[in-house]
Amino acid sequence: xxxENPFALFRSECETALTHALQKVLPGIKVETxxxxxxxxxxxxxxASSLCFELGKKLNQKPGDLATHLAKTVGKQKFTLLNxxxxxxxYINFHVDFPKFSFLTLESIRQLGSVYxxxxxxxxxxxxxxxxxxxxxxxxxxxxxxNPMLGDALARILKQRGHMVSRHYxxxxxxxxxxxxxxxxxxxxxxxxxxxxxxxxGKIYTITSCLVEINRLRKNLELAKAVSxxxxxxxxxxxxxxxxxxxxxxxxxxxALFEKLMTKISEDENPEEEINKLNRAYEDxxxxxxxxxxxxxxxxxxxxxxxxxxxxxxxDSWDWESDFVWSAQVTEVLRKLKSSxxxxxxxxxxxxxxxxxVRILNLKTKLGLGEDYVVPPxxxxxxxxxxxxxxxxxxYSLWKFSRAEKVINVIGMEQSxxxxxxxxxxxxxxxxxxxxNFVHFAYNLVTxxxxxxxxxxxxxxxxxEVLDEAxxxxxxxxxxxxxxxxxxxxxxxxxxxxxxxxxxxxxxVDASKPVVFTWDRxxxxxxxxxxxxxxTHARACSILRKAEKKPEKPAxxxxxxxxxxxxxxxxxSFPDTFxxxxxxxxxxxxxxYANSLADKFNTFYNALPVIKAEPRGLSDARLAxxxxxxxxxxxxxxxxxxLAPERM
RNA sequence: GGGCGGGUAGCUCAGGACGGAUAGAGCAUCACCCUCCUAAGGUGGGGGUCGUGGGUUCAAAUCCCACCCCGCCCGCCA
Numbered sequence: 001x002x003x004e005n006p007f008a009l010f011r012s013e014c015e016t017a018l019t020h021a022l023q024k025v026l027p028g029i030k031v032e033t034x035x036x037x038x039x040x041x042x043x044x045x046x047x048a049s050s051l052c053f054e055l056g057k058k059l060n061q062k063p064g065d066l067a068t069h070l071a072k073t074v075g076k077q078k079f080t081l082l083n084x085x086x087x088x089x090x091y092i093n094f095h096v097d098f099p100k101f102s103f104l105t106l107e108s109i110r111q112l113g114s115v116y117x118x119x120x121x122x123x124x125x126x127x128x129x130x131x132x133x134x135x136x137x138x139x140x141x142x143x144x145x146x147n148p149m150l151g152d153a154l155a156r157i158l159k160q161r162g163h164m165v166s167r168h169y170x171x172x173x174x175x176x177x178x179x180x181x182x183x184x185x186x187x188x189x190x191x192x193x194x195x196x197x198x199x200x201x202g203k204i205y206t207i208t209s210c211l212v213e214i215n216r217l218r219k220n221l222e223l224a225k226a227v228s229x230x231x232x233x234x235x236x237x238x239x240x241x242x243x244x245x246x247x248x249x250x251x252x253x254x255x256a257l258f259e260k261l262m263t264k265i266s267e268d269e270n271p272e273e274e275i276n277k278l279n280r281a282y283e284d285x286x287x288x289x290x291x292x293x294x295x296x297x298x299x300x301x302x303x304x305x306x307x308x309x310x311x312x313x314x315x316d317s318w319d320w321e322s323d324f325v326w327s328a329q330v331t332e333v334l335r336k337l338k339s340s341x342x343x344x345x346x347x348x349x350x351x352x353x354x355x356x357x358v359r360i361l362n363l364k365t366k367l368g369l370g371e372d373y374v375v376p377p378x379x380x381x382x383x384x385x386x387x388x389x390x391x392x393x394x395x396y397s398l399w400k401f402s403r404a405e406k407v408i409n410v411i412g413m414e415q416s417x418x419x420x421x422x423x424x425x426x427x428x429x430x431x432x433x434x435x436x437n438f439v440h441f442a443y444n445l446v447t448x449x450x451x452x453x454x455x456x457x458x459x460x461x462x463x464x465e466v467l468d469e470a471x472x473x474x475x476x477x478x479x480x481x482x483x484x485x486x487x488x489x490x491x492x493x494x495x496x497x498x499x500x501x502x503x504x505x506x507x508x509v510d511a512s513k514p515v516v517f518t519w520d521r522x523x524x525x526x527x528x529x530x531x532x533x534x535x536t537h538a539r540a541c542s543i544l545r546k547a548e549k550k551p552e553k554p555a556x557x558x559x560x561x562x563x564x565x566x567x568x569x570x571x572x573s574f575p576d577t578f579x580x581x582x583x584x585x586x587x588x589x590x591x592x593y594a595n596s597l598a599d600k601f602n603t604f605y606n607a608l609p610v611i612k613a614e615p616r617g618l619s620d621a622r623l624a625x626x627x628x629x630x631x632x633x634x635x636x637x638x639x640x641x642x643l644a645p646e647r648m
Numbered sequence: 649g650g651g652c653g654g655g656u657a658g659c660u661c662a663g664g665a666c667g668g669a670u671a672g673a674g675c676a677u678c679a680c681c682c683u684c685c686u687a688a689g690g691u692g693g694g695g696g697u698c699g700u701g702g703g704u705u706c707a708a709a710u711c712c713c714a715c716c717c718c719g720c721c722c723g724c725c726a
Contacts, residue, residue: 033666040669050668050707057706089669090706135726175726349724373651382724389726414720416652444653445720481688497688509661512653514719520675521660525688528661528674535688543685584665592662592673599673606681606690626685648688 002108005575021073045093063090099557109628117574120162131410133170136300138202141460143446149506151410153587161582179279184208187264198303206458329395350381378421406437413442443511471498500530536598540630541646551624555617594636
């Protein structure tokens with residue numbers, strides 16, 4: 001019978017063993033929980049307890065003596081996987097019965113195949129993972145690309161954990177910036193894109209935004225010259241200069257488009273006002289504004305979908321922010337909030353007193369806030385009656401909770417405060433259960449070493465460029481390494497290698513750490529990269545192919561080399577790693593795991609023969625081992641969205 | 649000023665939630681290994697005050713306190 005978690009079986013035997021021994025040796029002593037750690041070296045056993053150090057202190061005995069005594073007592077019991085127990089320097093070390101354990105592990109993996117390691121949760125939940133949600137104004141850039149890579153990996157992992165996961169994309173089409181692009185697009189006569197749609201939209205957006213900004217600043221400057229102090233005038237002048245140099249950059253890059261937009265926009269006396277008008281019209285749901293903004297947004301989203309298909313990221317639902325405004329869900333939320341004691345009006349502006357909620361409902365500890373910390377208030381409604389982003393997001397969150405028990409928002413950590421206020425708003429509305437299950441998965445920014453990325457200024461490296469470059473580099477590599485392959489094969493390999501490399505590079509680093517984007521990081525095809533793990537997988541497949549036989553009579557007791565045992569142990573621990581990755585939302589655990597398993601296998605590969613090993617039983621056992629490694633590498637890569645190739 | 653995140657080898661990062669045995673990888677660098685299952689590989693060398701200072705503990709990179717440095721946030725932007 002296969003085990004879905006062989007190592008857990010061993011661990012639980014060790015727990016039982018130690019518990020019994022404790023009862024016998026020290027009947028009066030109560031130990032709350034037994035914790036085990038992995039010894040630094042496999043020769044010390046596979047699990048260890050450091051219990052005797054604290055017990056020794058408590059009982060005024062030498063840890064070494066205690067450990068010896070306990071180990072001896074355990075040794076008298078009978079177990080399946082636990083072979084022997086030793087005492088070394090105060091530690092109690094538990095040794096697994098490798099012949100049995102290898103058999104159990106390898107046979108389990110080979111029987112369970114593509115589901116091995118994906119231990120199902122006991123409490124399956126409906127979970128919405130909202131990720132990416134890049135505004136439809138310009139192509140997804142490398143700074144934003146970390147989001148779908150993390151979000152998609154999380155969604156995959158949670159699904160494999162047995163949850164019902166739905167991936168949502170929130171289209172933020174309400175707000176000034178959407179009107180800016182729509183305005184420029186309209187000025188050009190709503191043209192058909194002559195290139196990838198989002199790139200096309202991005203150019204129009206940047207140029208329009210720049211021209212409108214300059215126009216606005218010039219008006220401000222004239223006003224300031226009349227009424228404001230000199231330093232204010234100087235500040236505006238400086239800002240204009242900055243935008244002028246951006247305009248010069250844009251004019252050089254896209255001369256025709258720039259000219260055309262400049263001519264068209266200069267026809268308007270006050271472009272700023274036109275944009276605001278459009279914005280209001282859209283929020284009011286006027287048909288012409290709706291048609292225009294939806295059209296240009298859809299255009300951009302079409303480009304996004306192409307990019308997402310390249311990296312195999314898909315969504316179950318595309319949620320338009322505007323729908324929440326038009327359907328009165330935002331109004332309804334505001335009504336409820338207004339009737340709570342946590343909302344006040346100030347100078348015609350509606351404010352949400354998050355601090356008051358926290359104080360009255362006693363949430364400080366629950367939310368992990370310091371006693372002295374005062375949560376800033378959140379503006380819900382402007383003086384002109386329009387709502388703000390976070391206000392609308394409250395309505396959206398409630399909508400999400402109407403179709404899921406848990407909501408995970410993959411959003412940059414710069415929005416931590418807004419996400420906190422949103423959570424507090426849920427408590428204020430009495431939705432404690434929602435609030436408790438509202439998770440902000442925060443990740444740190446991706447920056448470029450030279451300058452700050454800025455979408456508004458058109459200064460960014462697009463995700464598409466990065467993918468193209470990665471695939472191109474991979475193509476050069478594969479041509480160099482495997483010139484005998486056909487052109488089609490090379491292209492295919494280059495594609496999954498390049499894209500895998502990018503995915504890996506963006507998932508591998510802990511989400512809380514900032515990433516400085518360098519081509520070197522993404523185009524790394526050596527150890528600690530997707531290509532390395534993919535290559536290792538292909539290598540295992542190659543051995544199995546060349547063997548031309550099935551491991552019919554594997555003699556698992558012959559797997560006595562340290563390398564082999566370390567491999568078996570690593571394979572047996574995959575379920576634990578997976579569970580941790582899922583519970584703590586750490587996709588990088590799986591990337592690291594895959595890399596370290598690949599490391600071990602490559603060492604083994606170089607040191608020991610598989611097919612030609614003698615006797616036959618050993619060869620078969622090593623083949624079974626190789627097969628298990630193939631399966632686990634595949635599963636680990638799969639869970640973070642990276643393809644495991646059979647050849648490369 | 650307050651909040652959040654980060655600070656581990658020349659560089660990029662694991663490890664940190666749950667304290668344990670000599671702090672691990674990769675890149676770069678130097679020297680090796682394809683008569684052998686894929687060299688996108690492997691072996692070995694050099695390289696560390698785990699930001700600083702205290703504290704708790706038998707035991708601290710890990711926990712607590714203070715401080716320093718970097719990033720982000722504290723808007724009628726999103």
